[in-house]
Amino acid sequence: MKHQTPEEQGSTQRWIFFLLIAGLIAITFLFLISRIFEYSGPSLLHNPYSAETSPKHILVGDMDFMVPPNTIRHQEQRDATSVTQLDLVFLWPSMAGYSREQQVAFSDASRKSNLIFVSISRPDRVLLSSERLYSVYSQFFSGDPVRGPASLIGFAMDDSSGFGGETVYFKPESTEPFVARCITPENKEPPFCMREIGLGASIQITYRFRPHLLAQWQQLDNRILERLGGFLLP
Structure with a gap:
């Protein structure tokens, strides 16, 4: 050997x-x-977003915006010059648009997702969540209140109201309270919350987010309005 x-x-x-x-x-x-x-x-392999950051001019109704394409959700809106509703996406808490470095976060559809989906529209009348609390939602509260995060309280909505399966969370004892509807879809998708606020007197903002972000409700409106206000042309 x-x-x-x-x-x-x-x-x-x-x-x-x-x-x-x-x-x-x-x-x-x-x-x-x-x-x-x-x-x-x-x-992740079929990402619908753009990494382009150079702002483009787009009309929402008759309001002028300069919006980075990496914050616009849909390709057809990135190509458009005028829309009736503009759908945007941001990563919380930075409020950044899509980038290749954050592509995993922008593909996250789990209940721990930090994505915030924002829709901008120009309705004839802006109807805010705080107004709906007293005129609509409170008429259909069912059962006892539940304790929510960060001093919020919640009420389940009556099944016969058209809001069945939803819980409305709000800050009590406030003249213009934070109000959000949280919805659990029937198709076993993760739950989400939705809130309507105004940008100025004539622009309605609807934004959606995962319930775990309710704990940061005191920052949500301010950060979103600050970001969108930077897009609005004088």
């Missing part, structure tokens, strides 16, 4: 070492890929 020289033995050991390292790298790579797909699903 031929014995290996010390040099040959060292070479063999180095090859084994390199193969082990290559194997570990491959396993780590496959693990990361599997986690990305578990986290975001196939939507």
